[in-house]
Amino acid sequence: MDHALSDKGIVYIPAFALGRTRELIYELDRINPEVPVFIDSPLGIRITRLYQDMDDCCDREAAEGRTPAKDAIHLLYGYSAHADQKALCDWVKSMPEPPKEIRLVHGEPEAQKALKSKLDKLF
Numbered sequence: 001m002d003h004a005l006s007d008k009g010i011v012y013i014p015a016f017a018l019g020r021t022r023e024l025i026y027e028l029d030r031i032n033p034e035v036p037v038f039i040d041s042p043l044g045i046r047i048t049r050l051y052q053d054m055d056d057c058c059d060r061e062a063a064e065g066r067t068p069a070k071d072a073i074h075l076l077y078g079y080s081a082h083a084d085q086k087a088l089c090d091w092v093k094s095m096p097e098p099p100k101e102i103r104l105v106h107g108e109p110e111a112q113k114a115l116k117s118k119l120d121k122l123f
Contacts, residue, residue: 005033018047085111089118098123 003009021044028037039045083091092099102119104112 085115
């Protein structure tokens with residue numbers, strides 16, 4: 001991103017999922033690259049406008065003293081809703097009892113085969 005901004009270039013980030021679109025907009029807003037952000041998704045645009053409206057409403061209510069201040073810290077871990085191979089194996093190992101069956105239904109066939117091999121070695 002730094003390279004594209006220094007060249008006055010364009011950064012295109014495909015985000016098909018609504019949650020991913022919101023995450024990216026949040027992060028771009030946080031780092032404030034001072035470039036326009038375009039969302040190429042009619043539903044993503046509608047969801048983004050809803051969030052903006054909610055934020056504006058909450059800001060107005062807070063400014064008018066109509067809402068009590070509630071401080072909280074929220075941690076964001078990574079950008080993916082998908083765990084990697086190690087995280088999945090660790091999750092399975094943490095189960096009190098091993099599962100009777102694990103079905104791999106997502107991912108490329110080669111990646112599924114590699115994950116299956118690792119999972120088989122756990123039990």
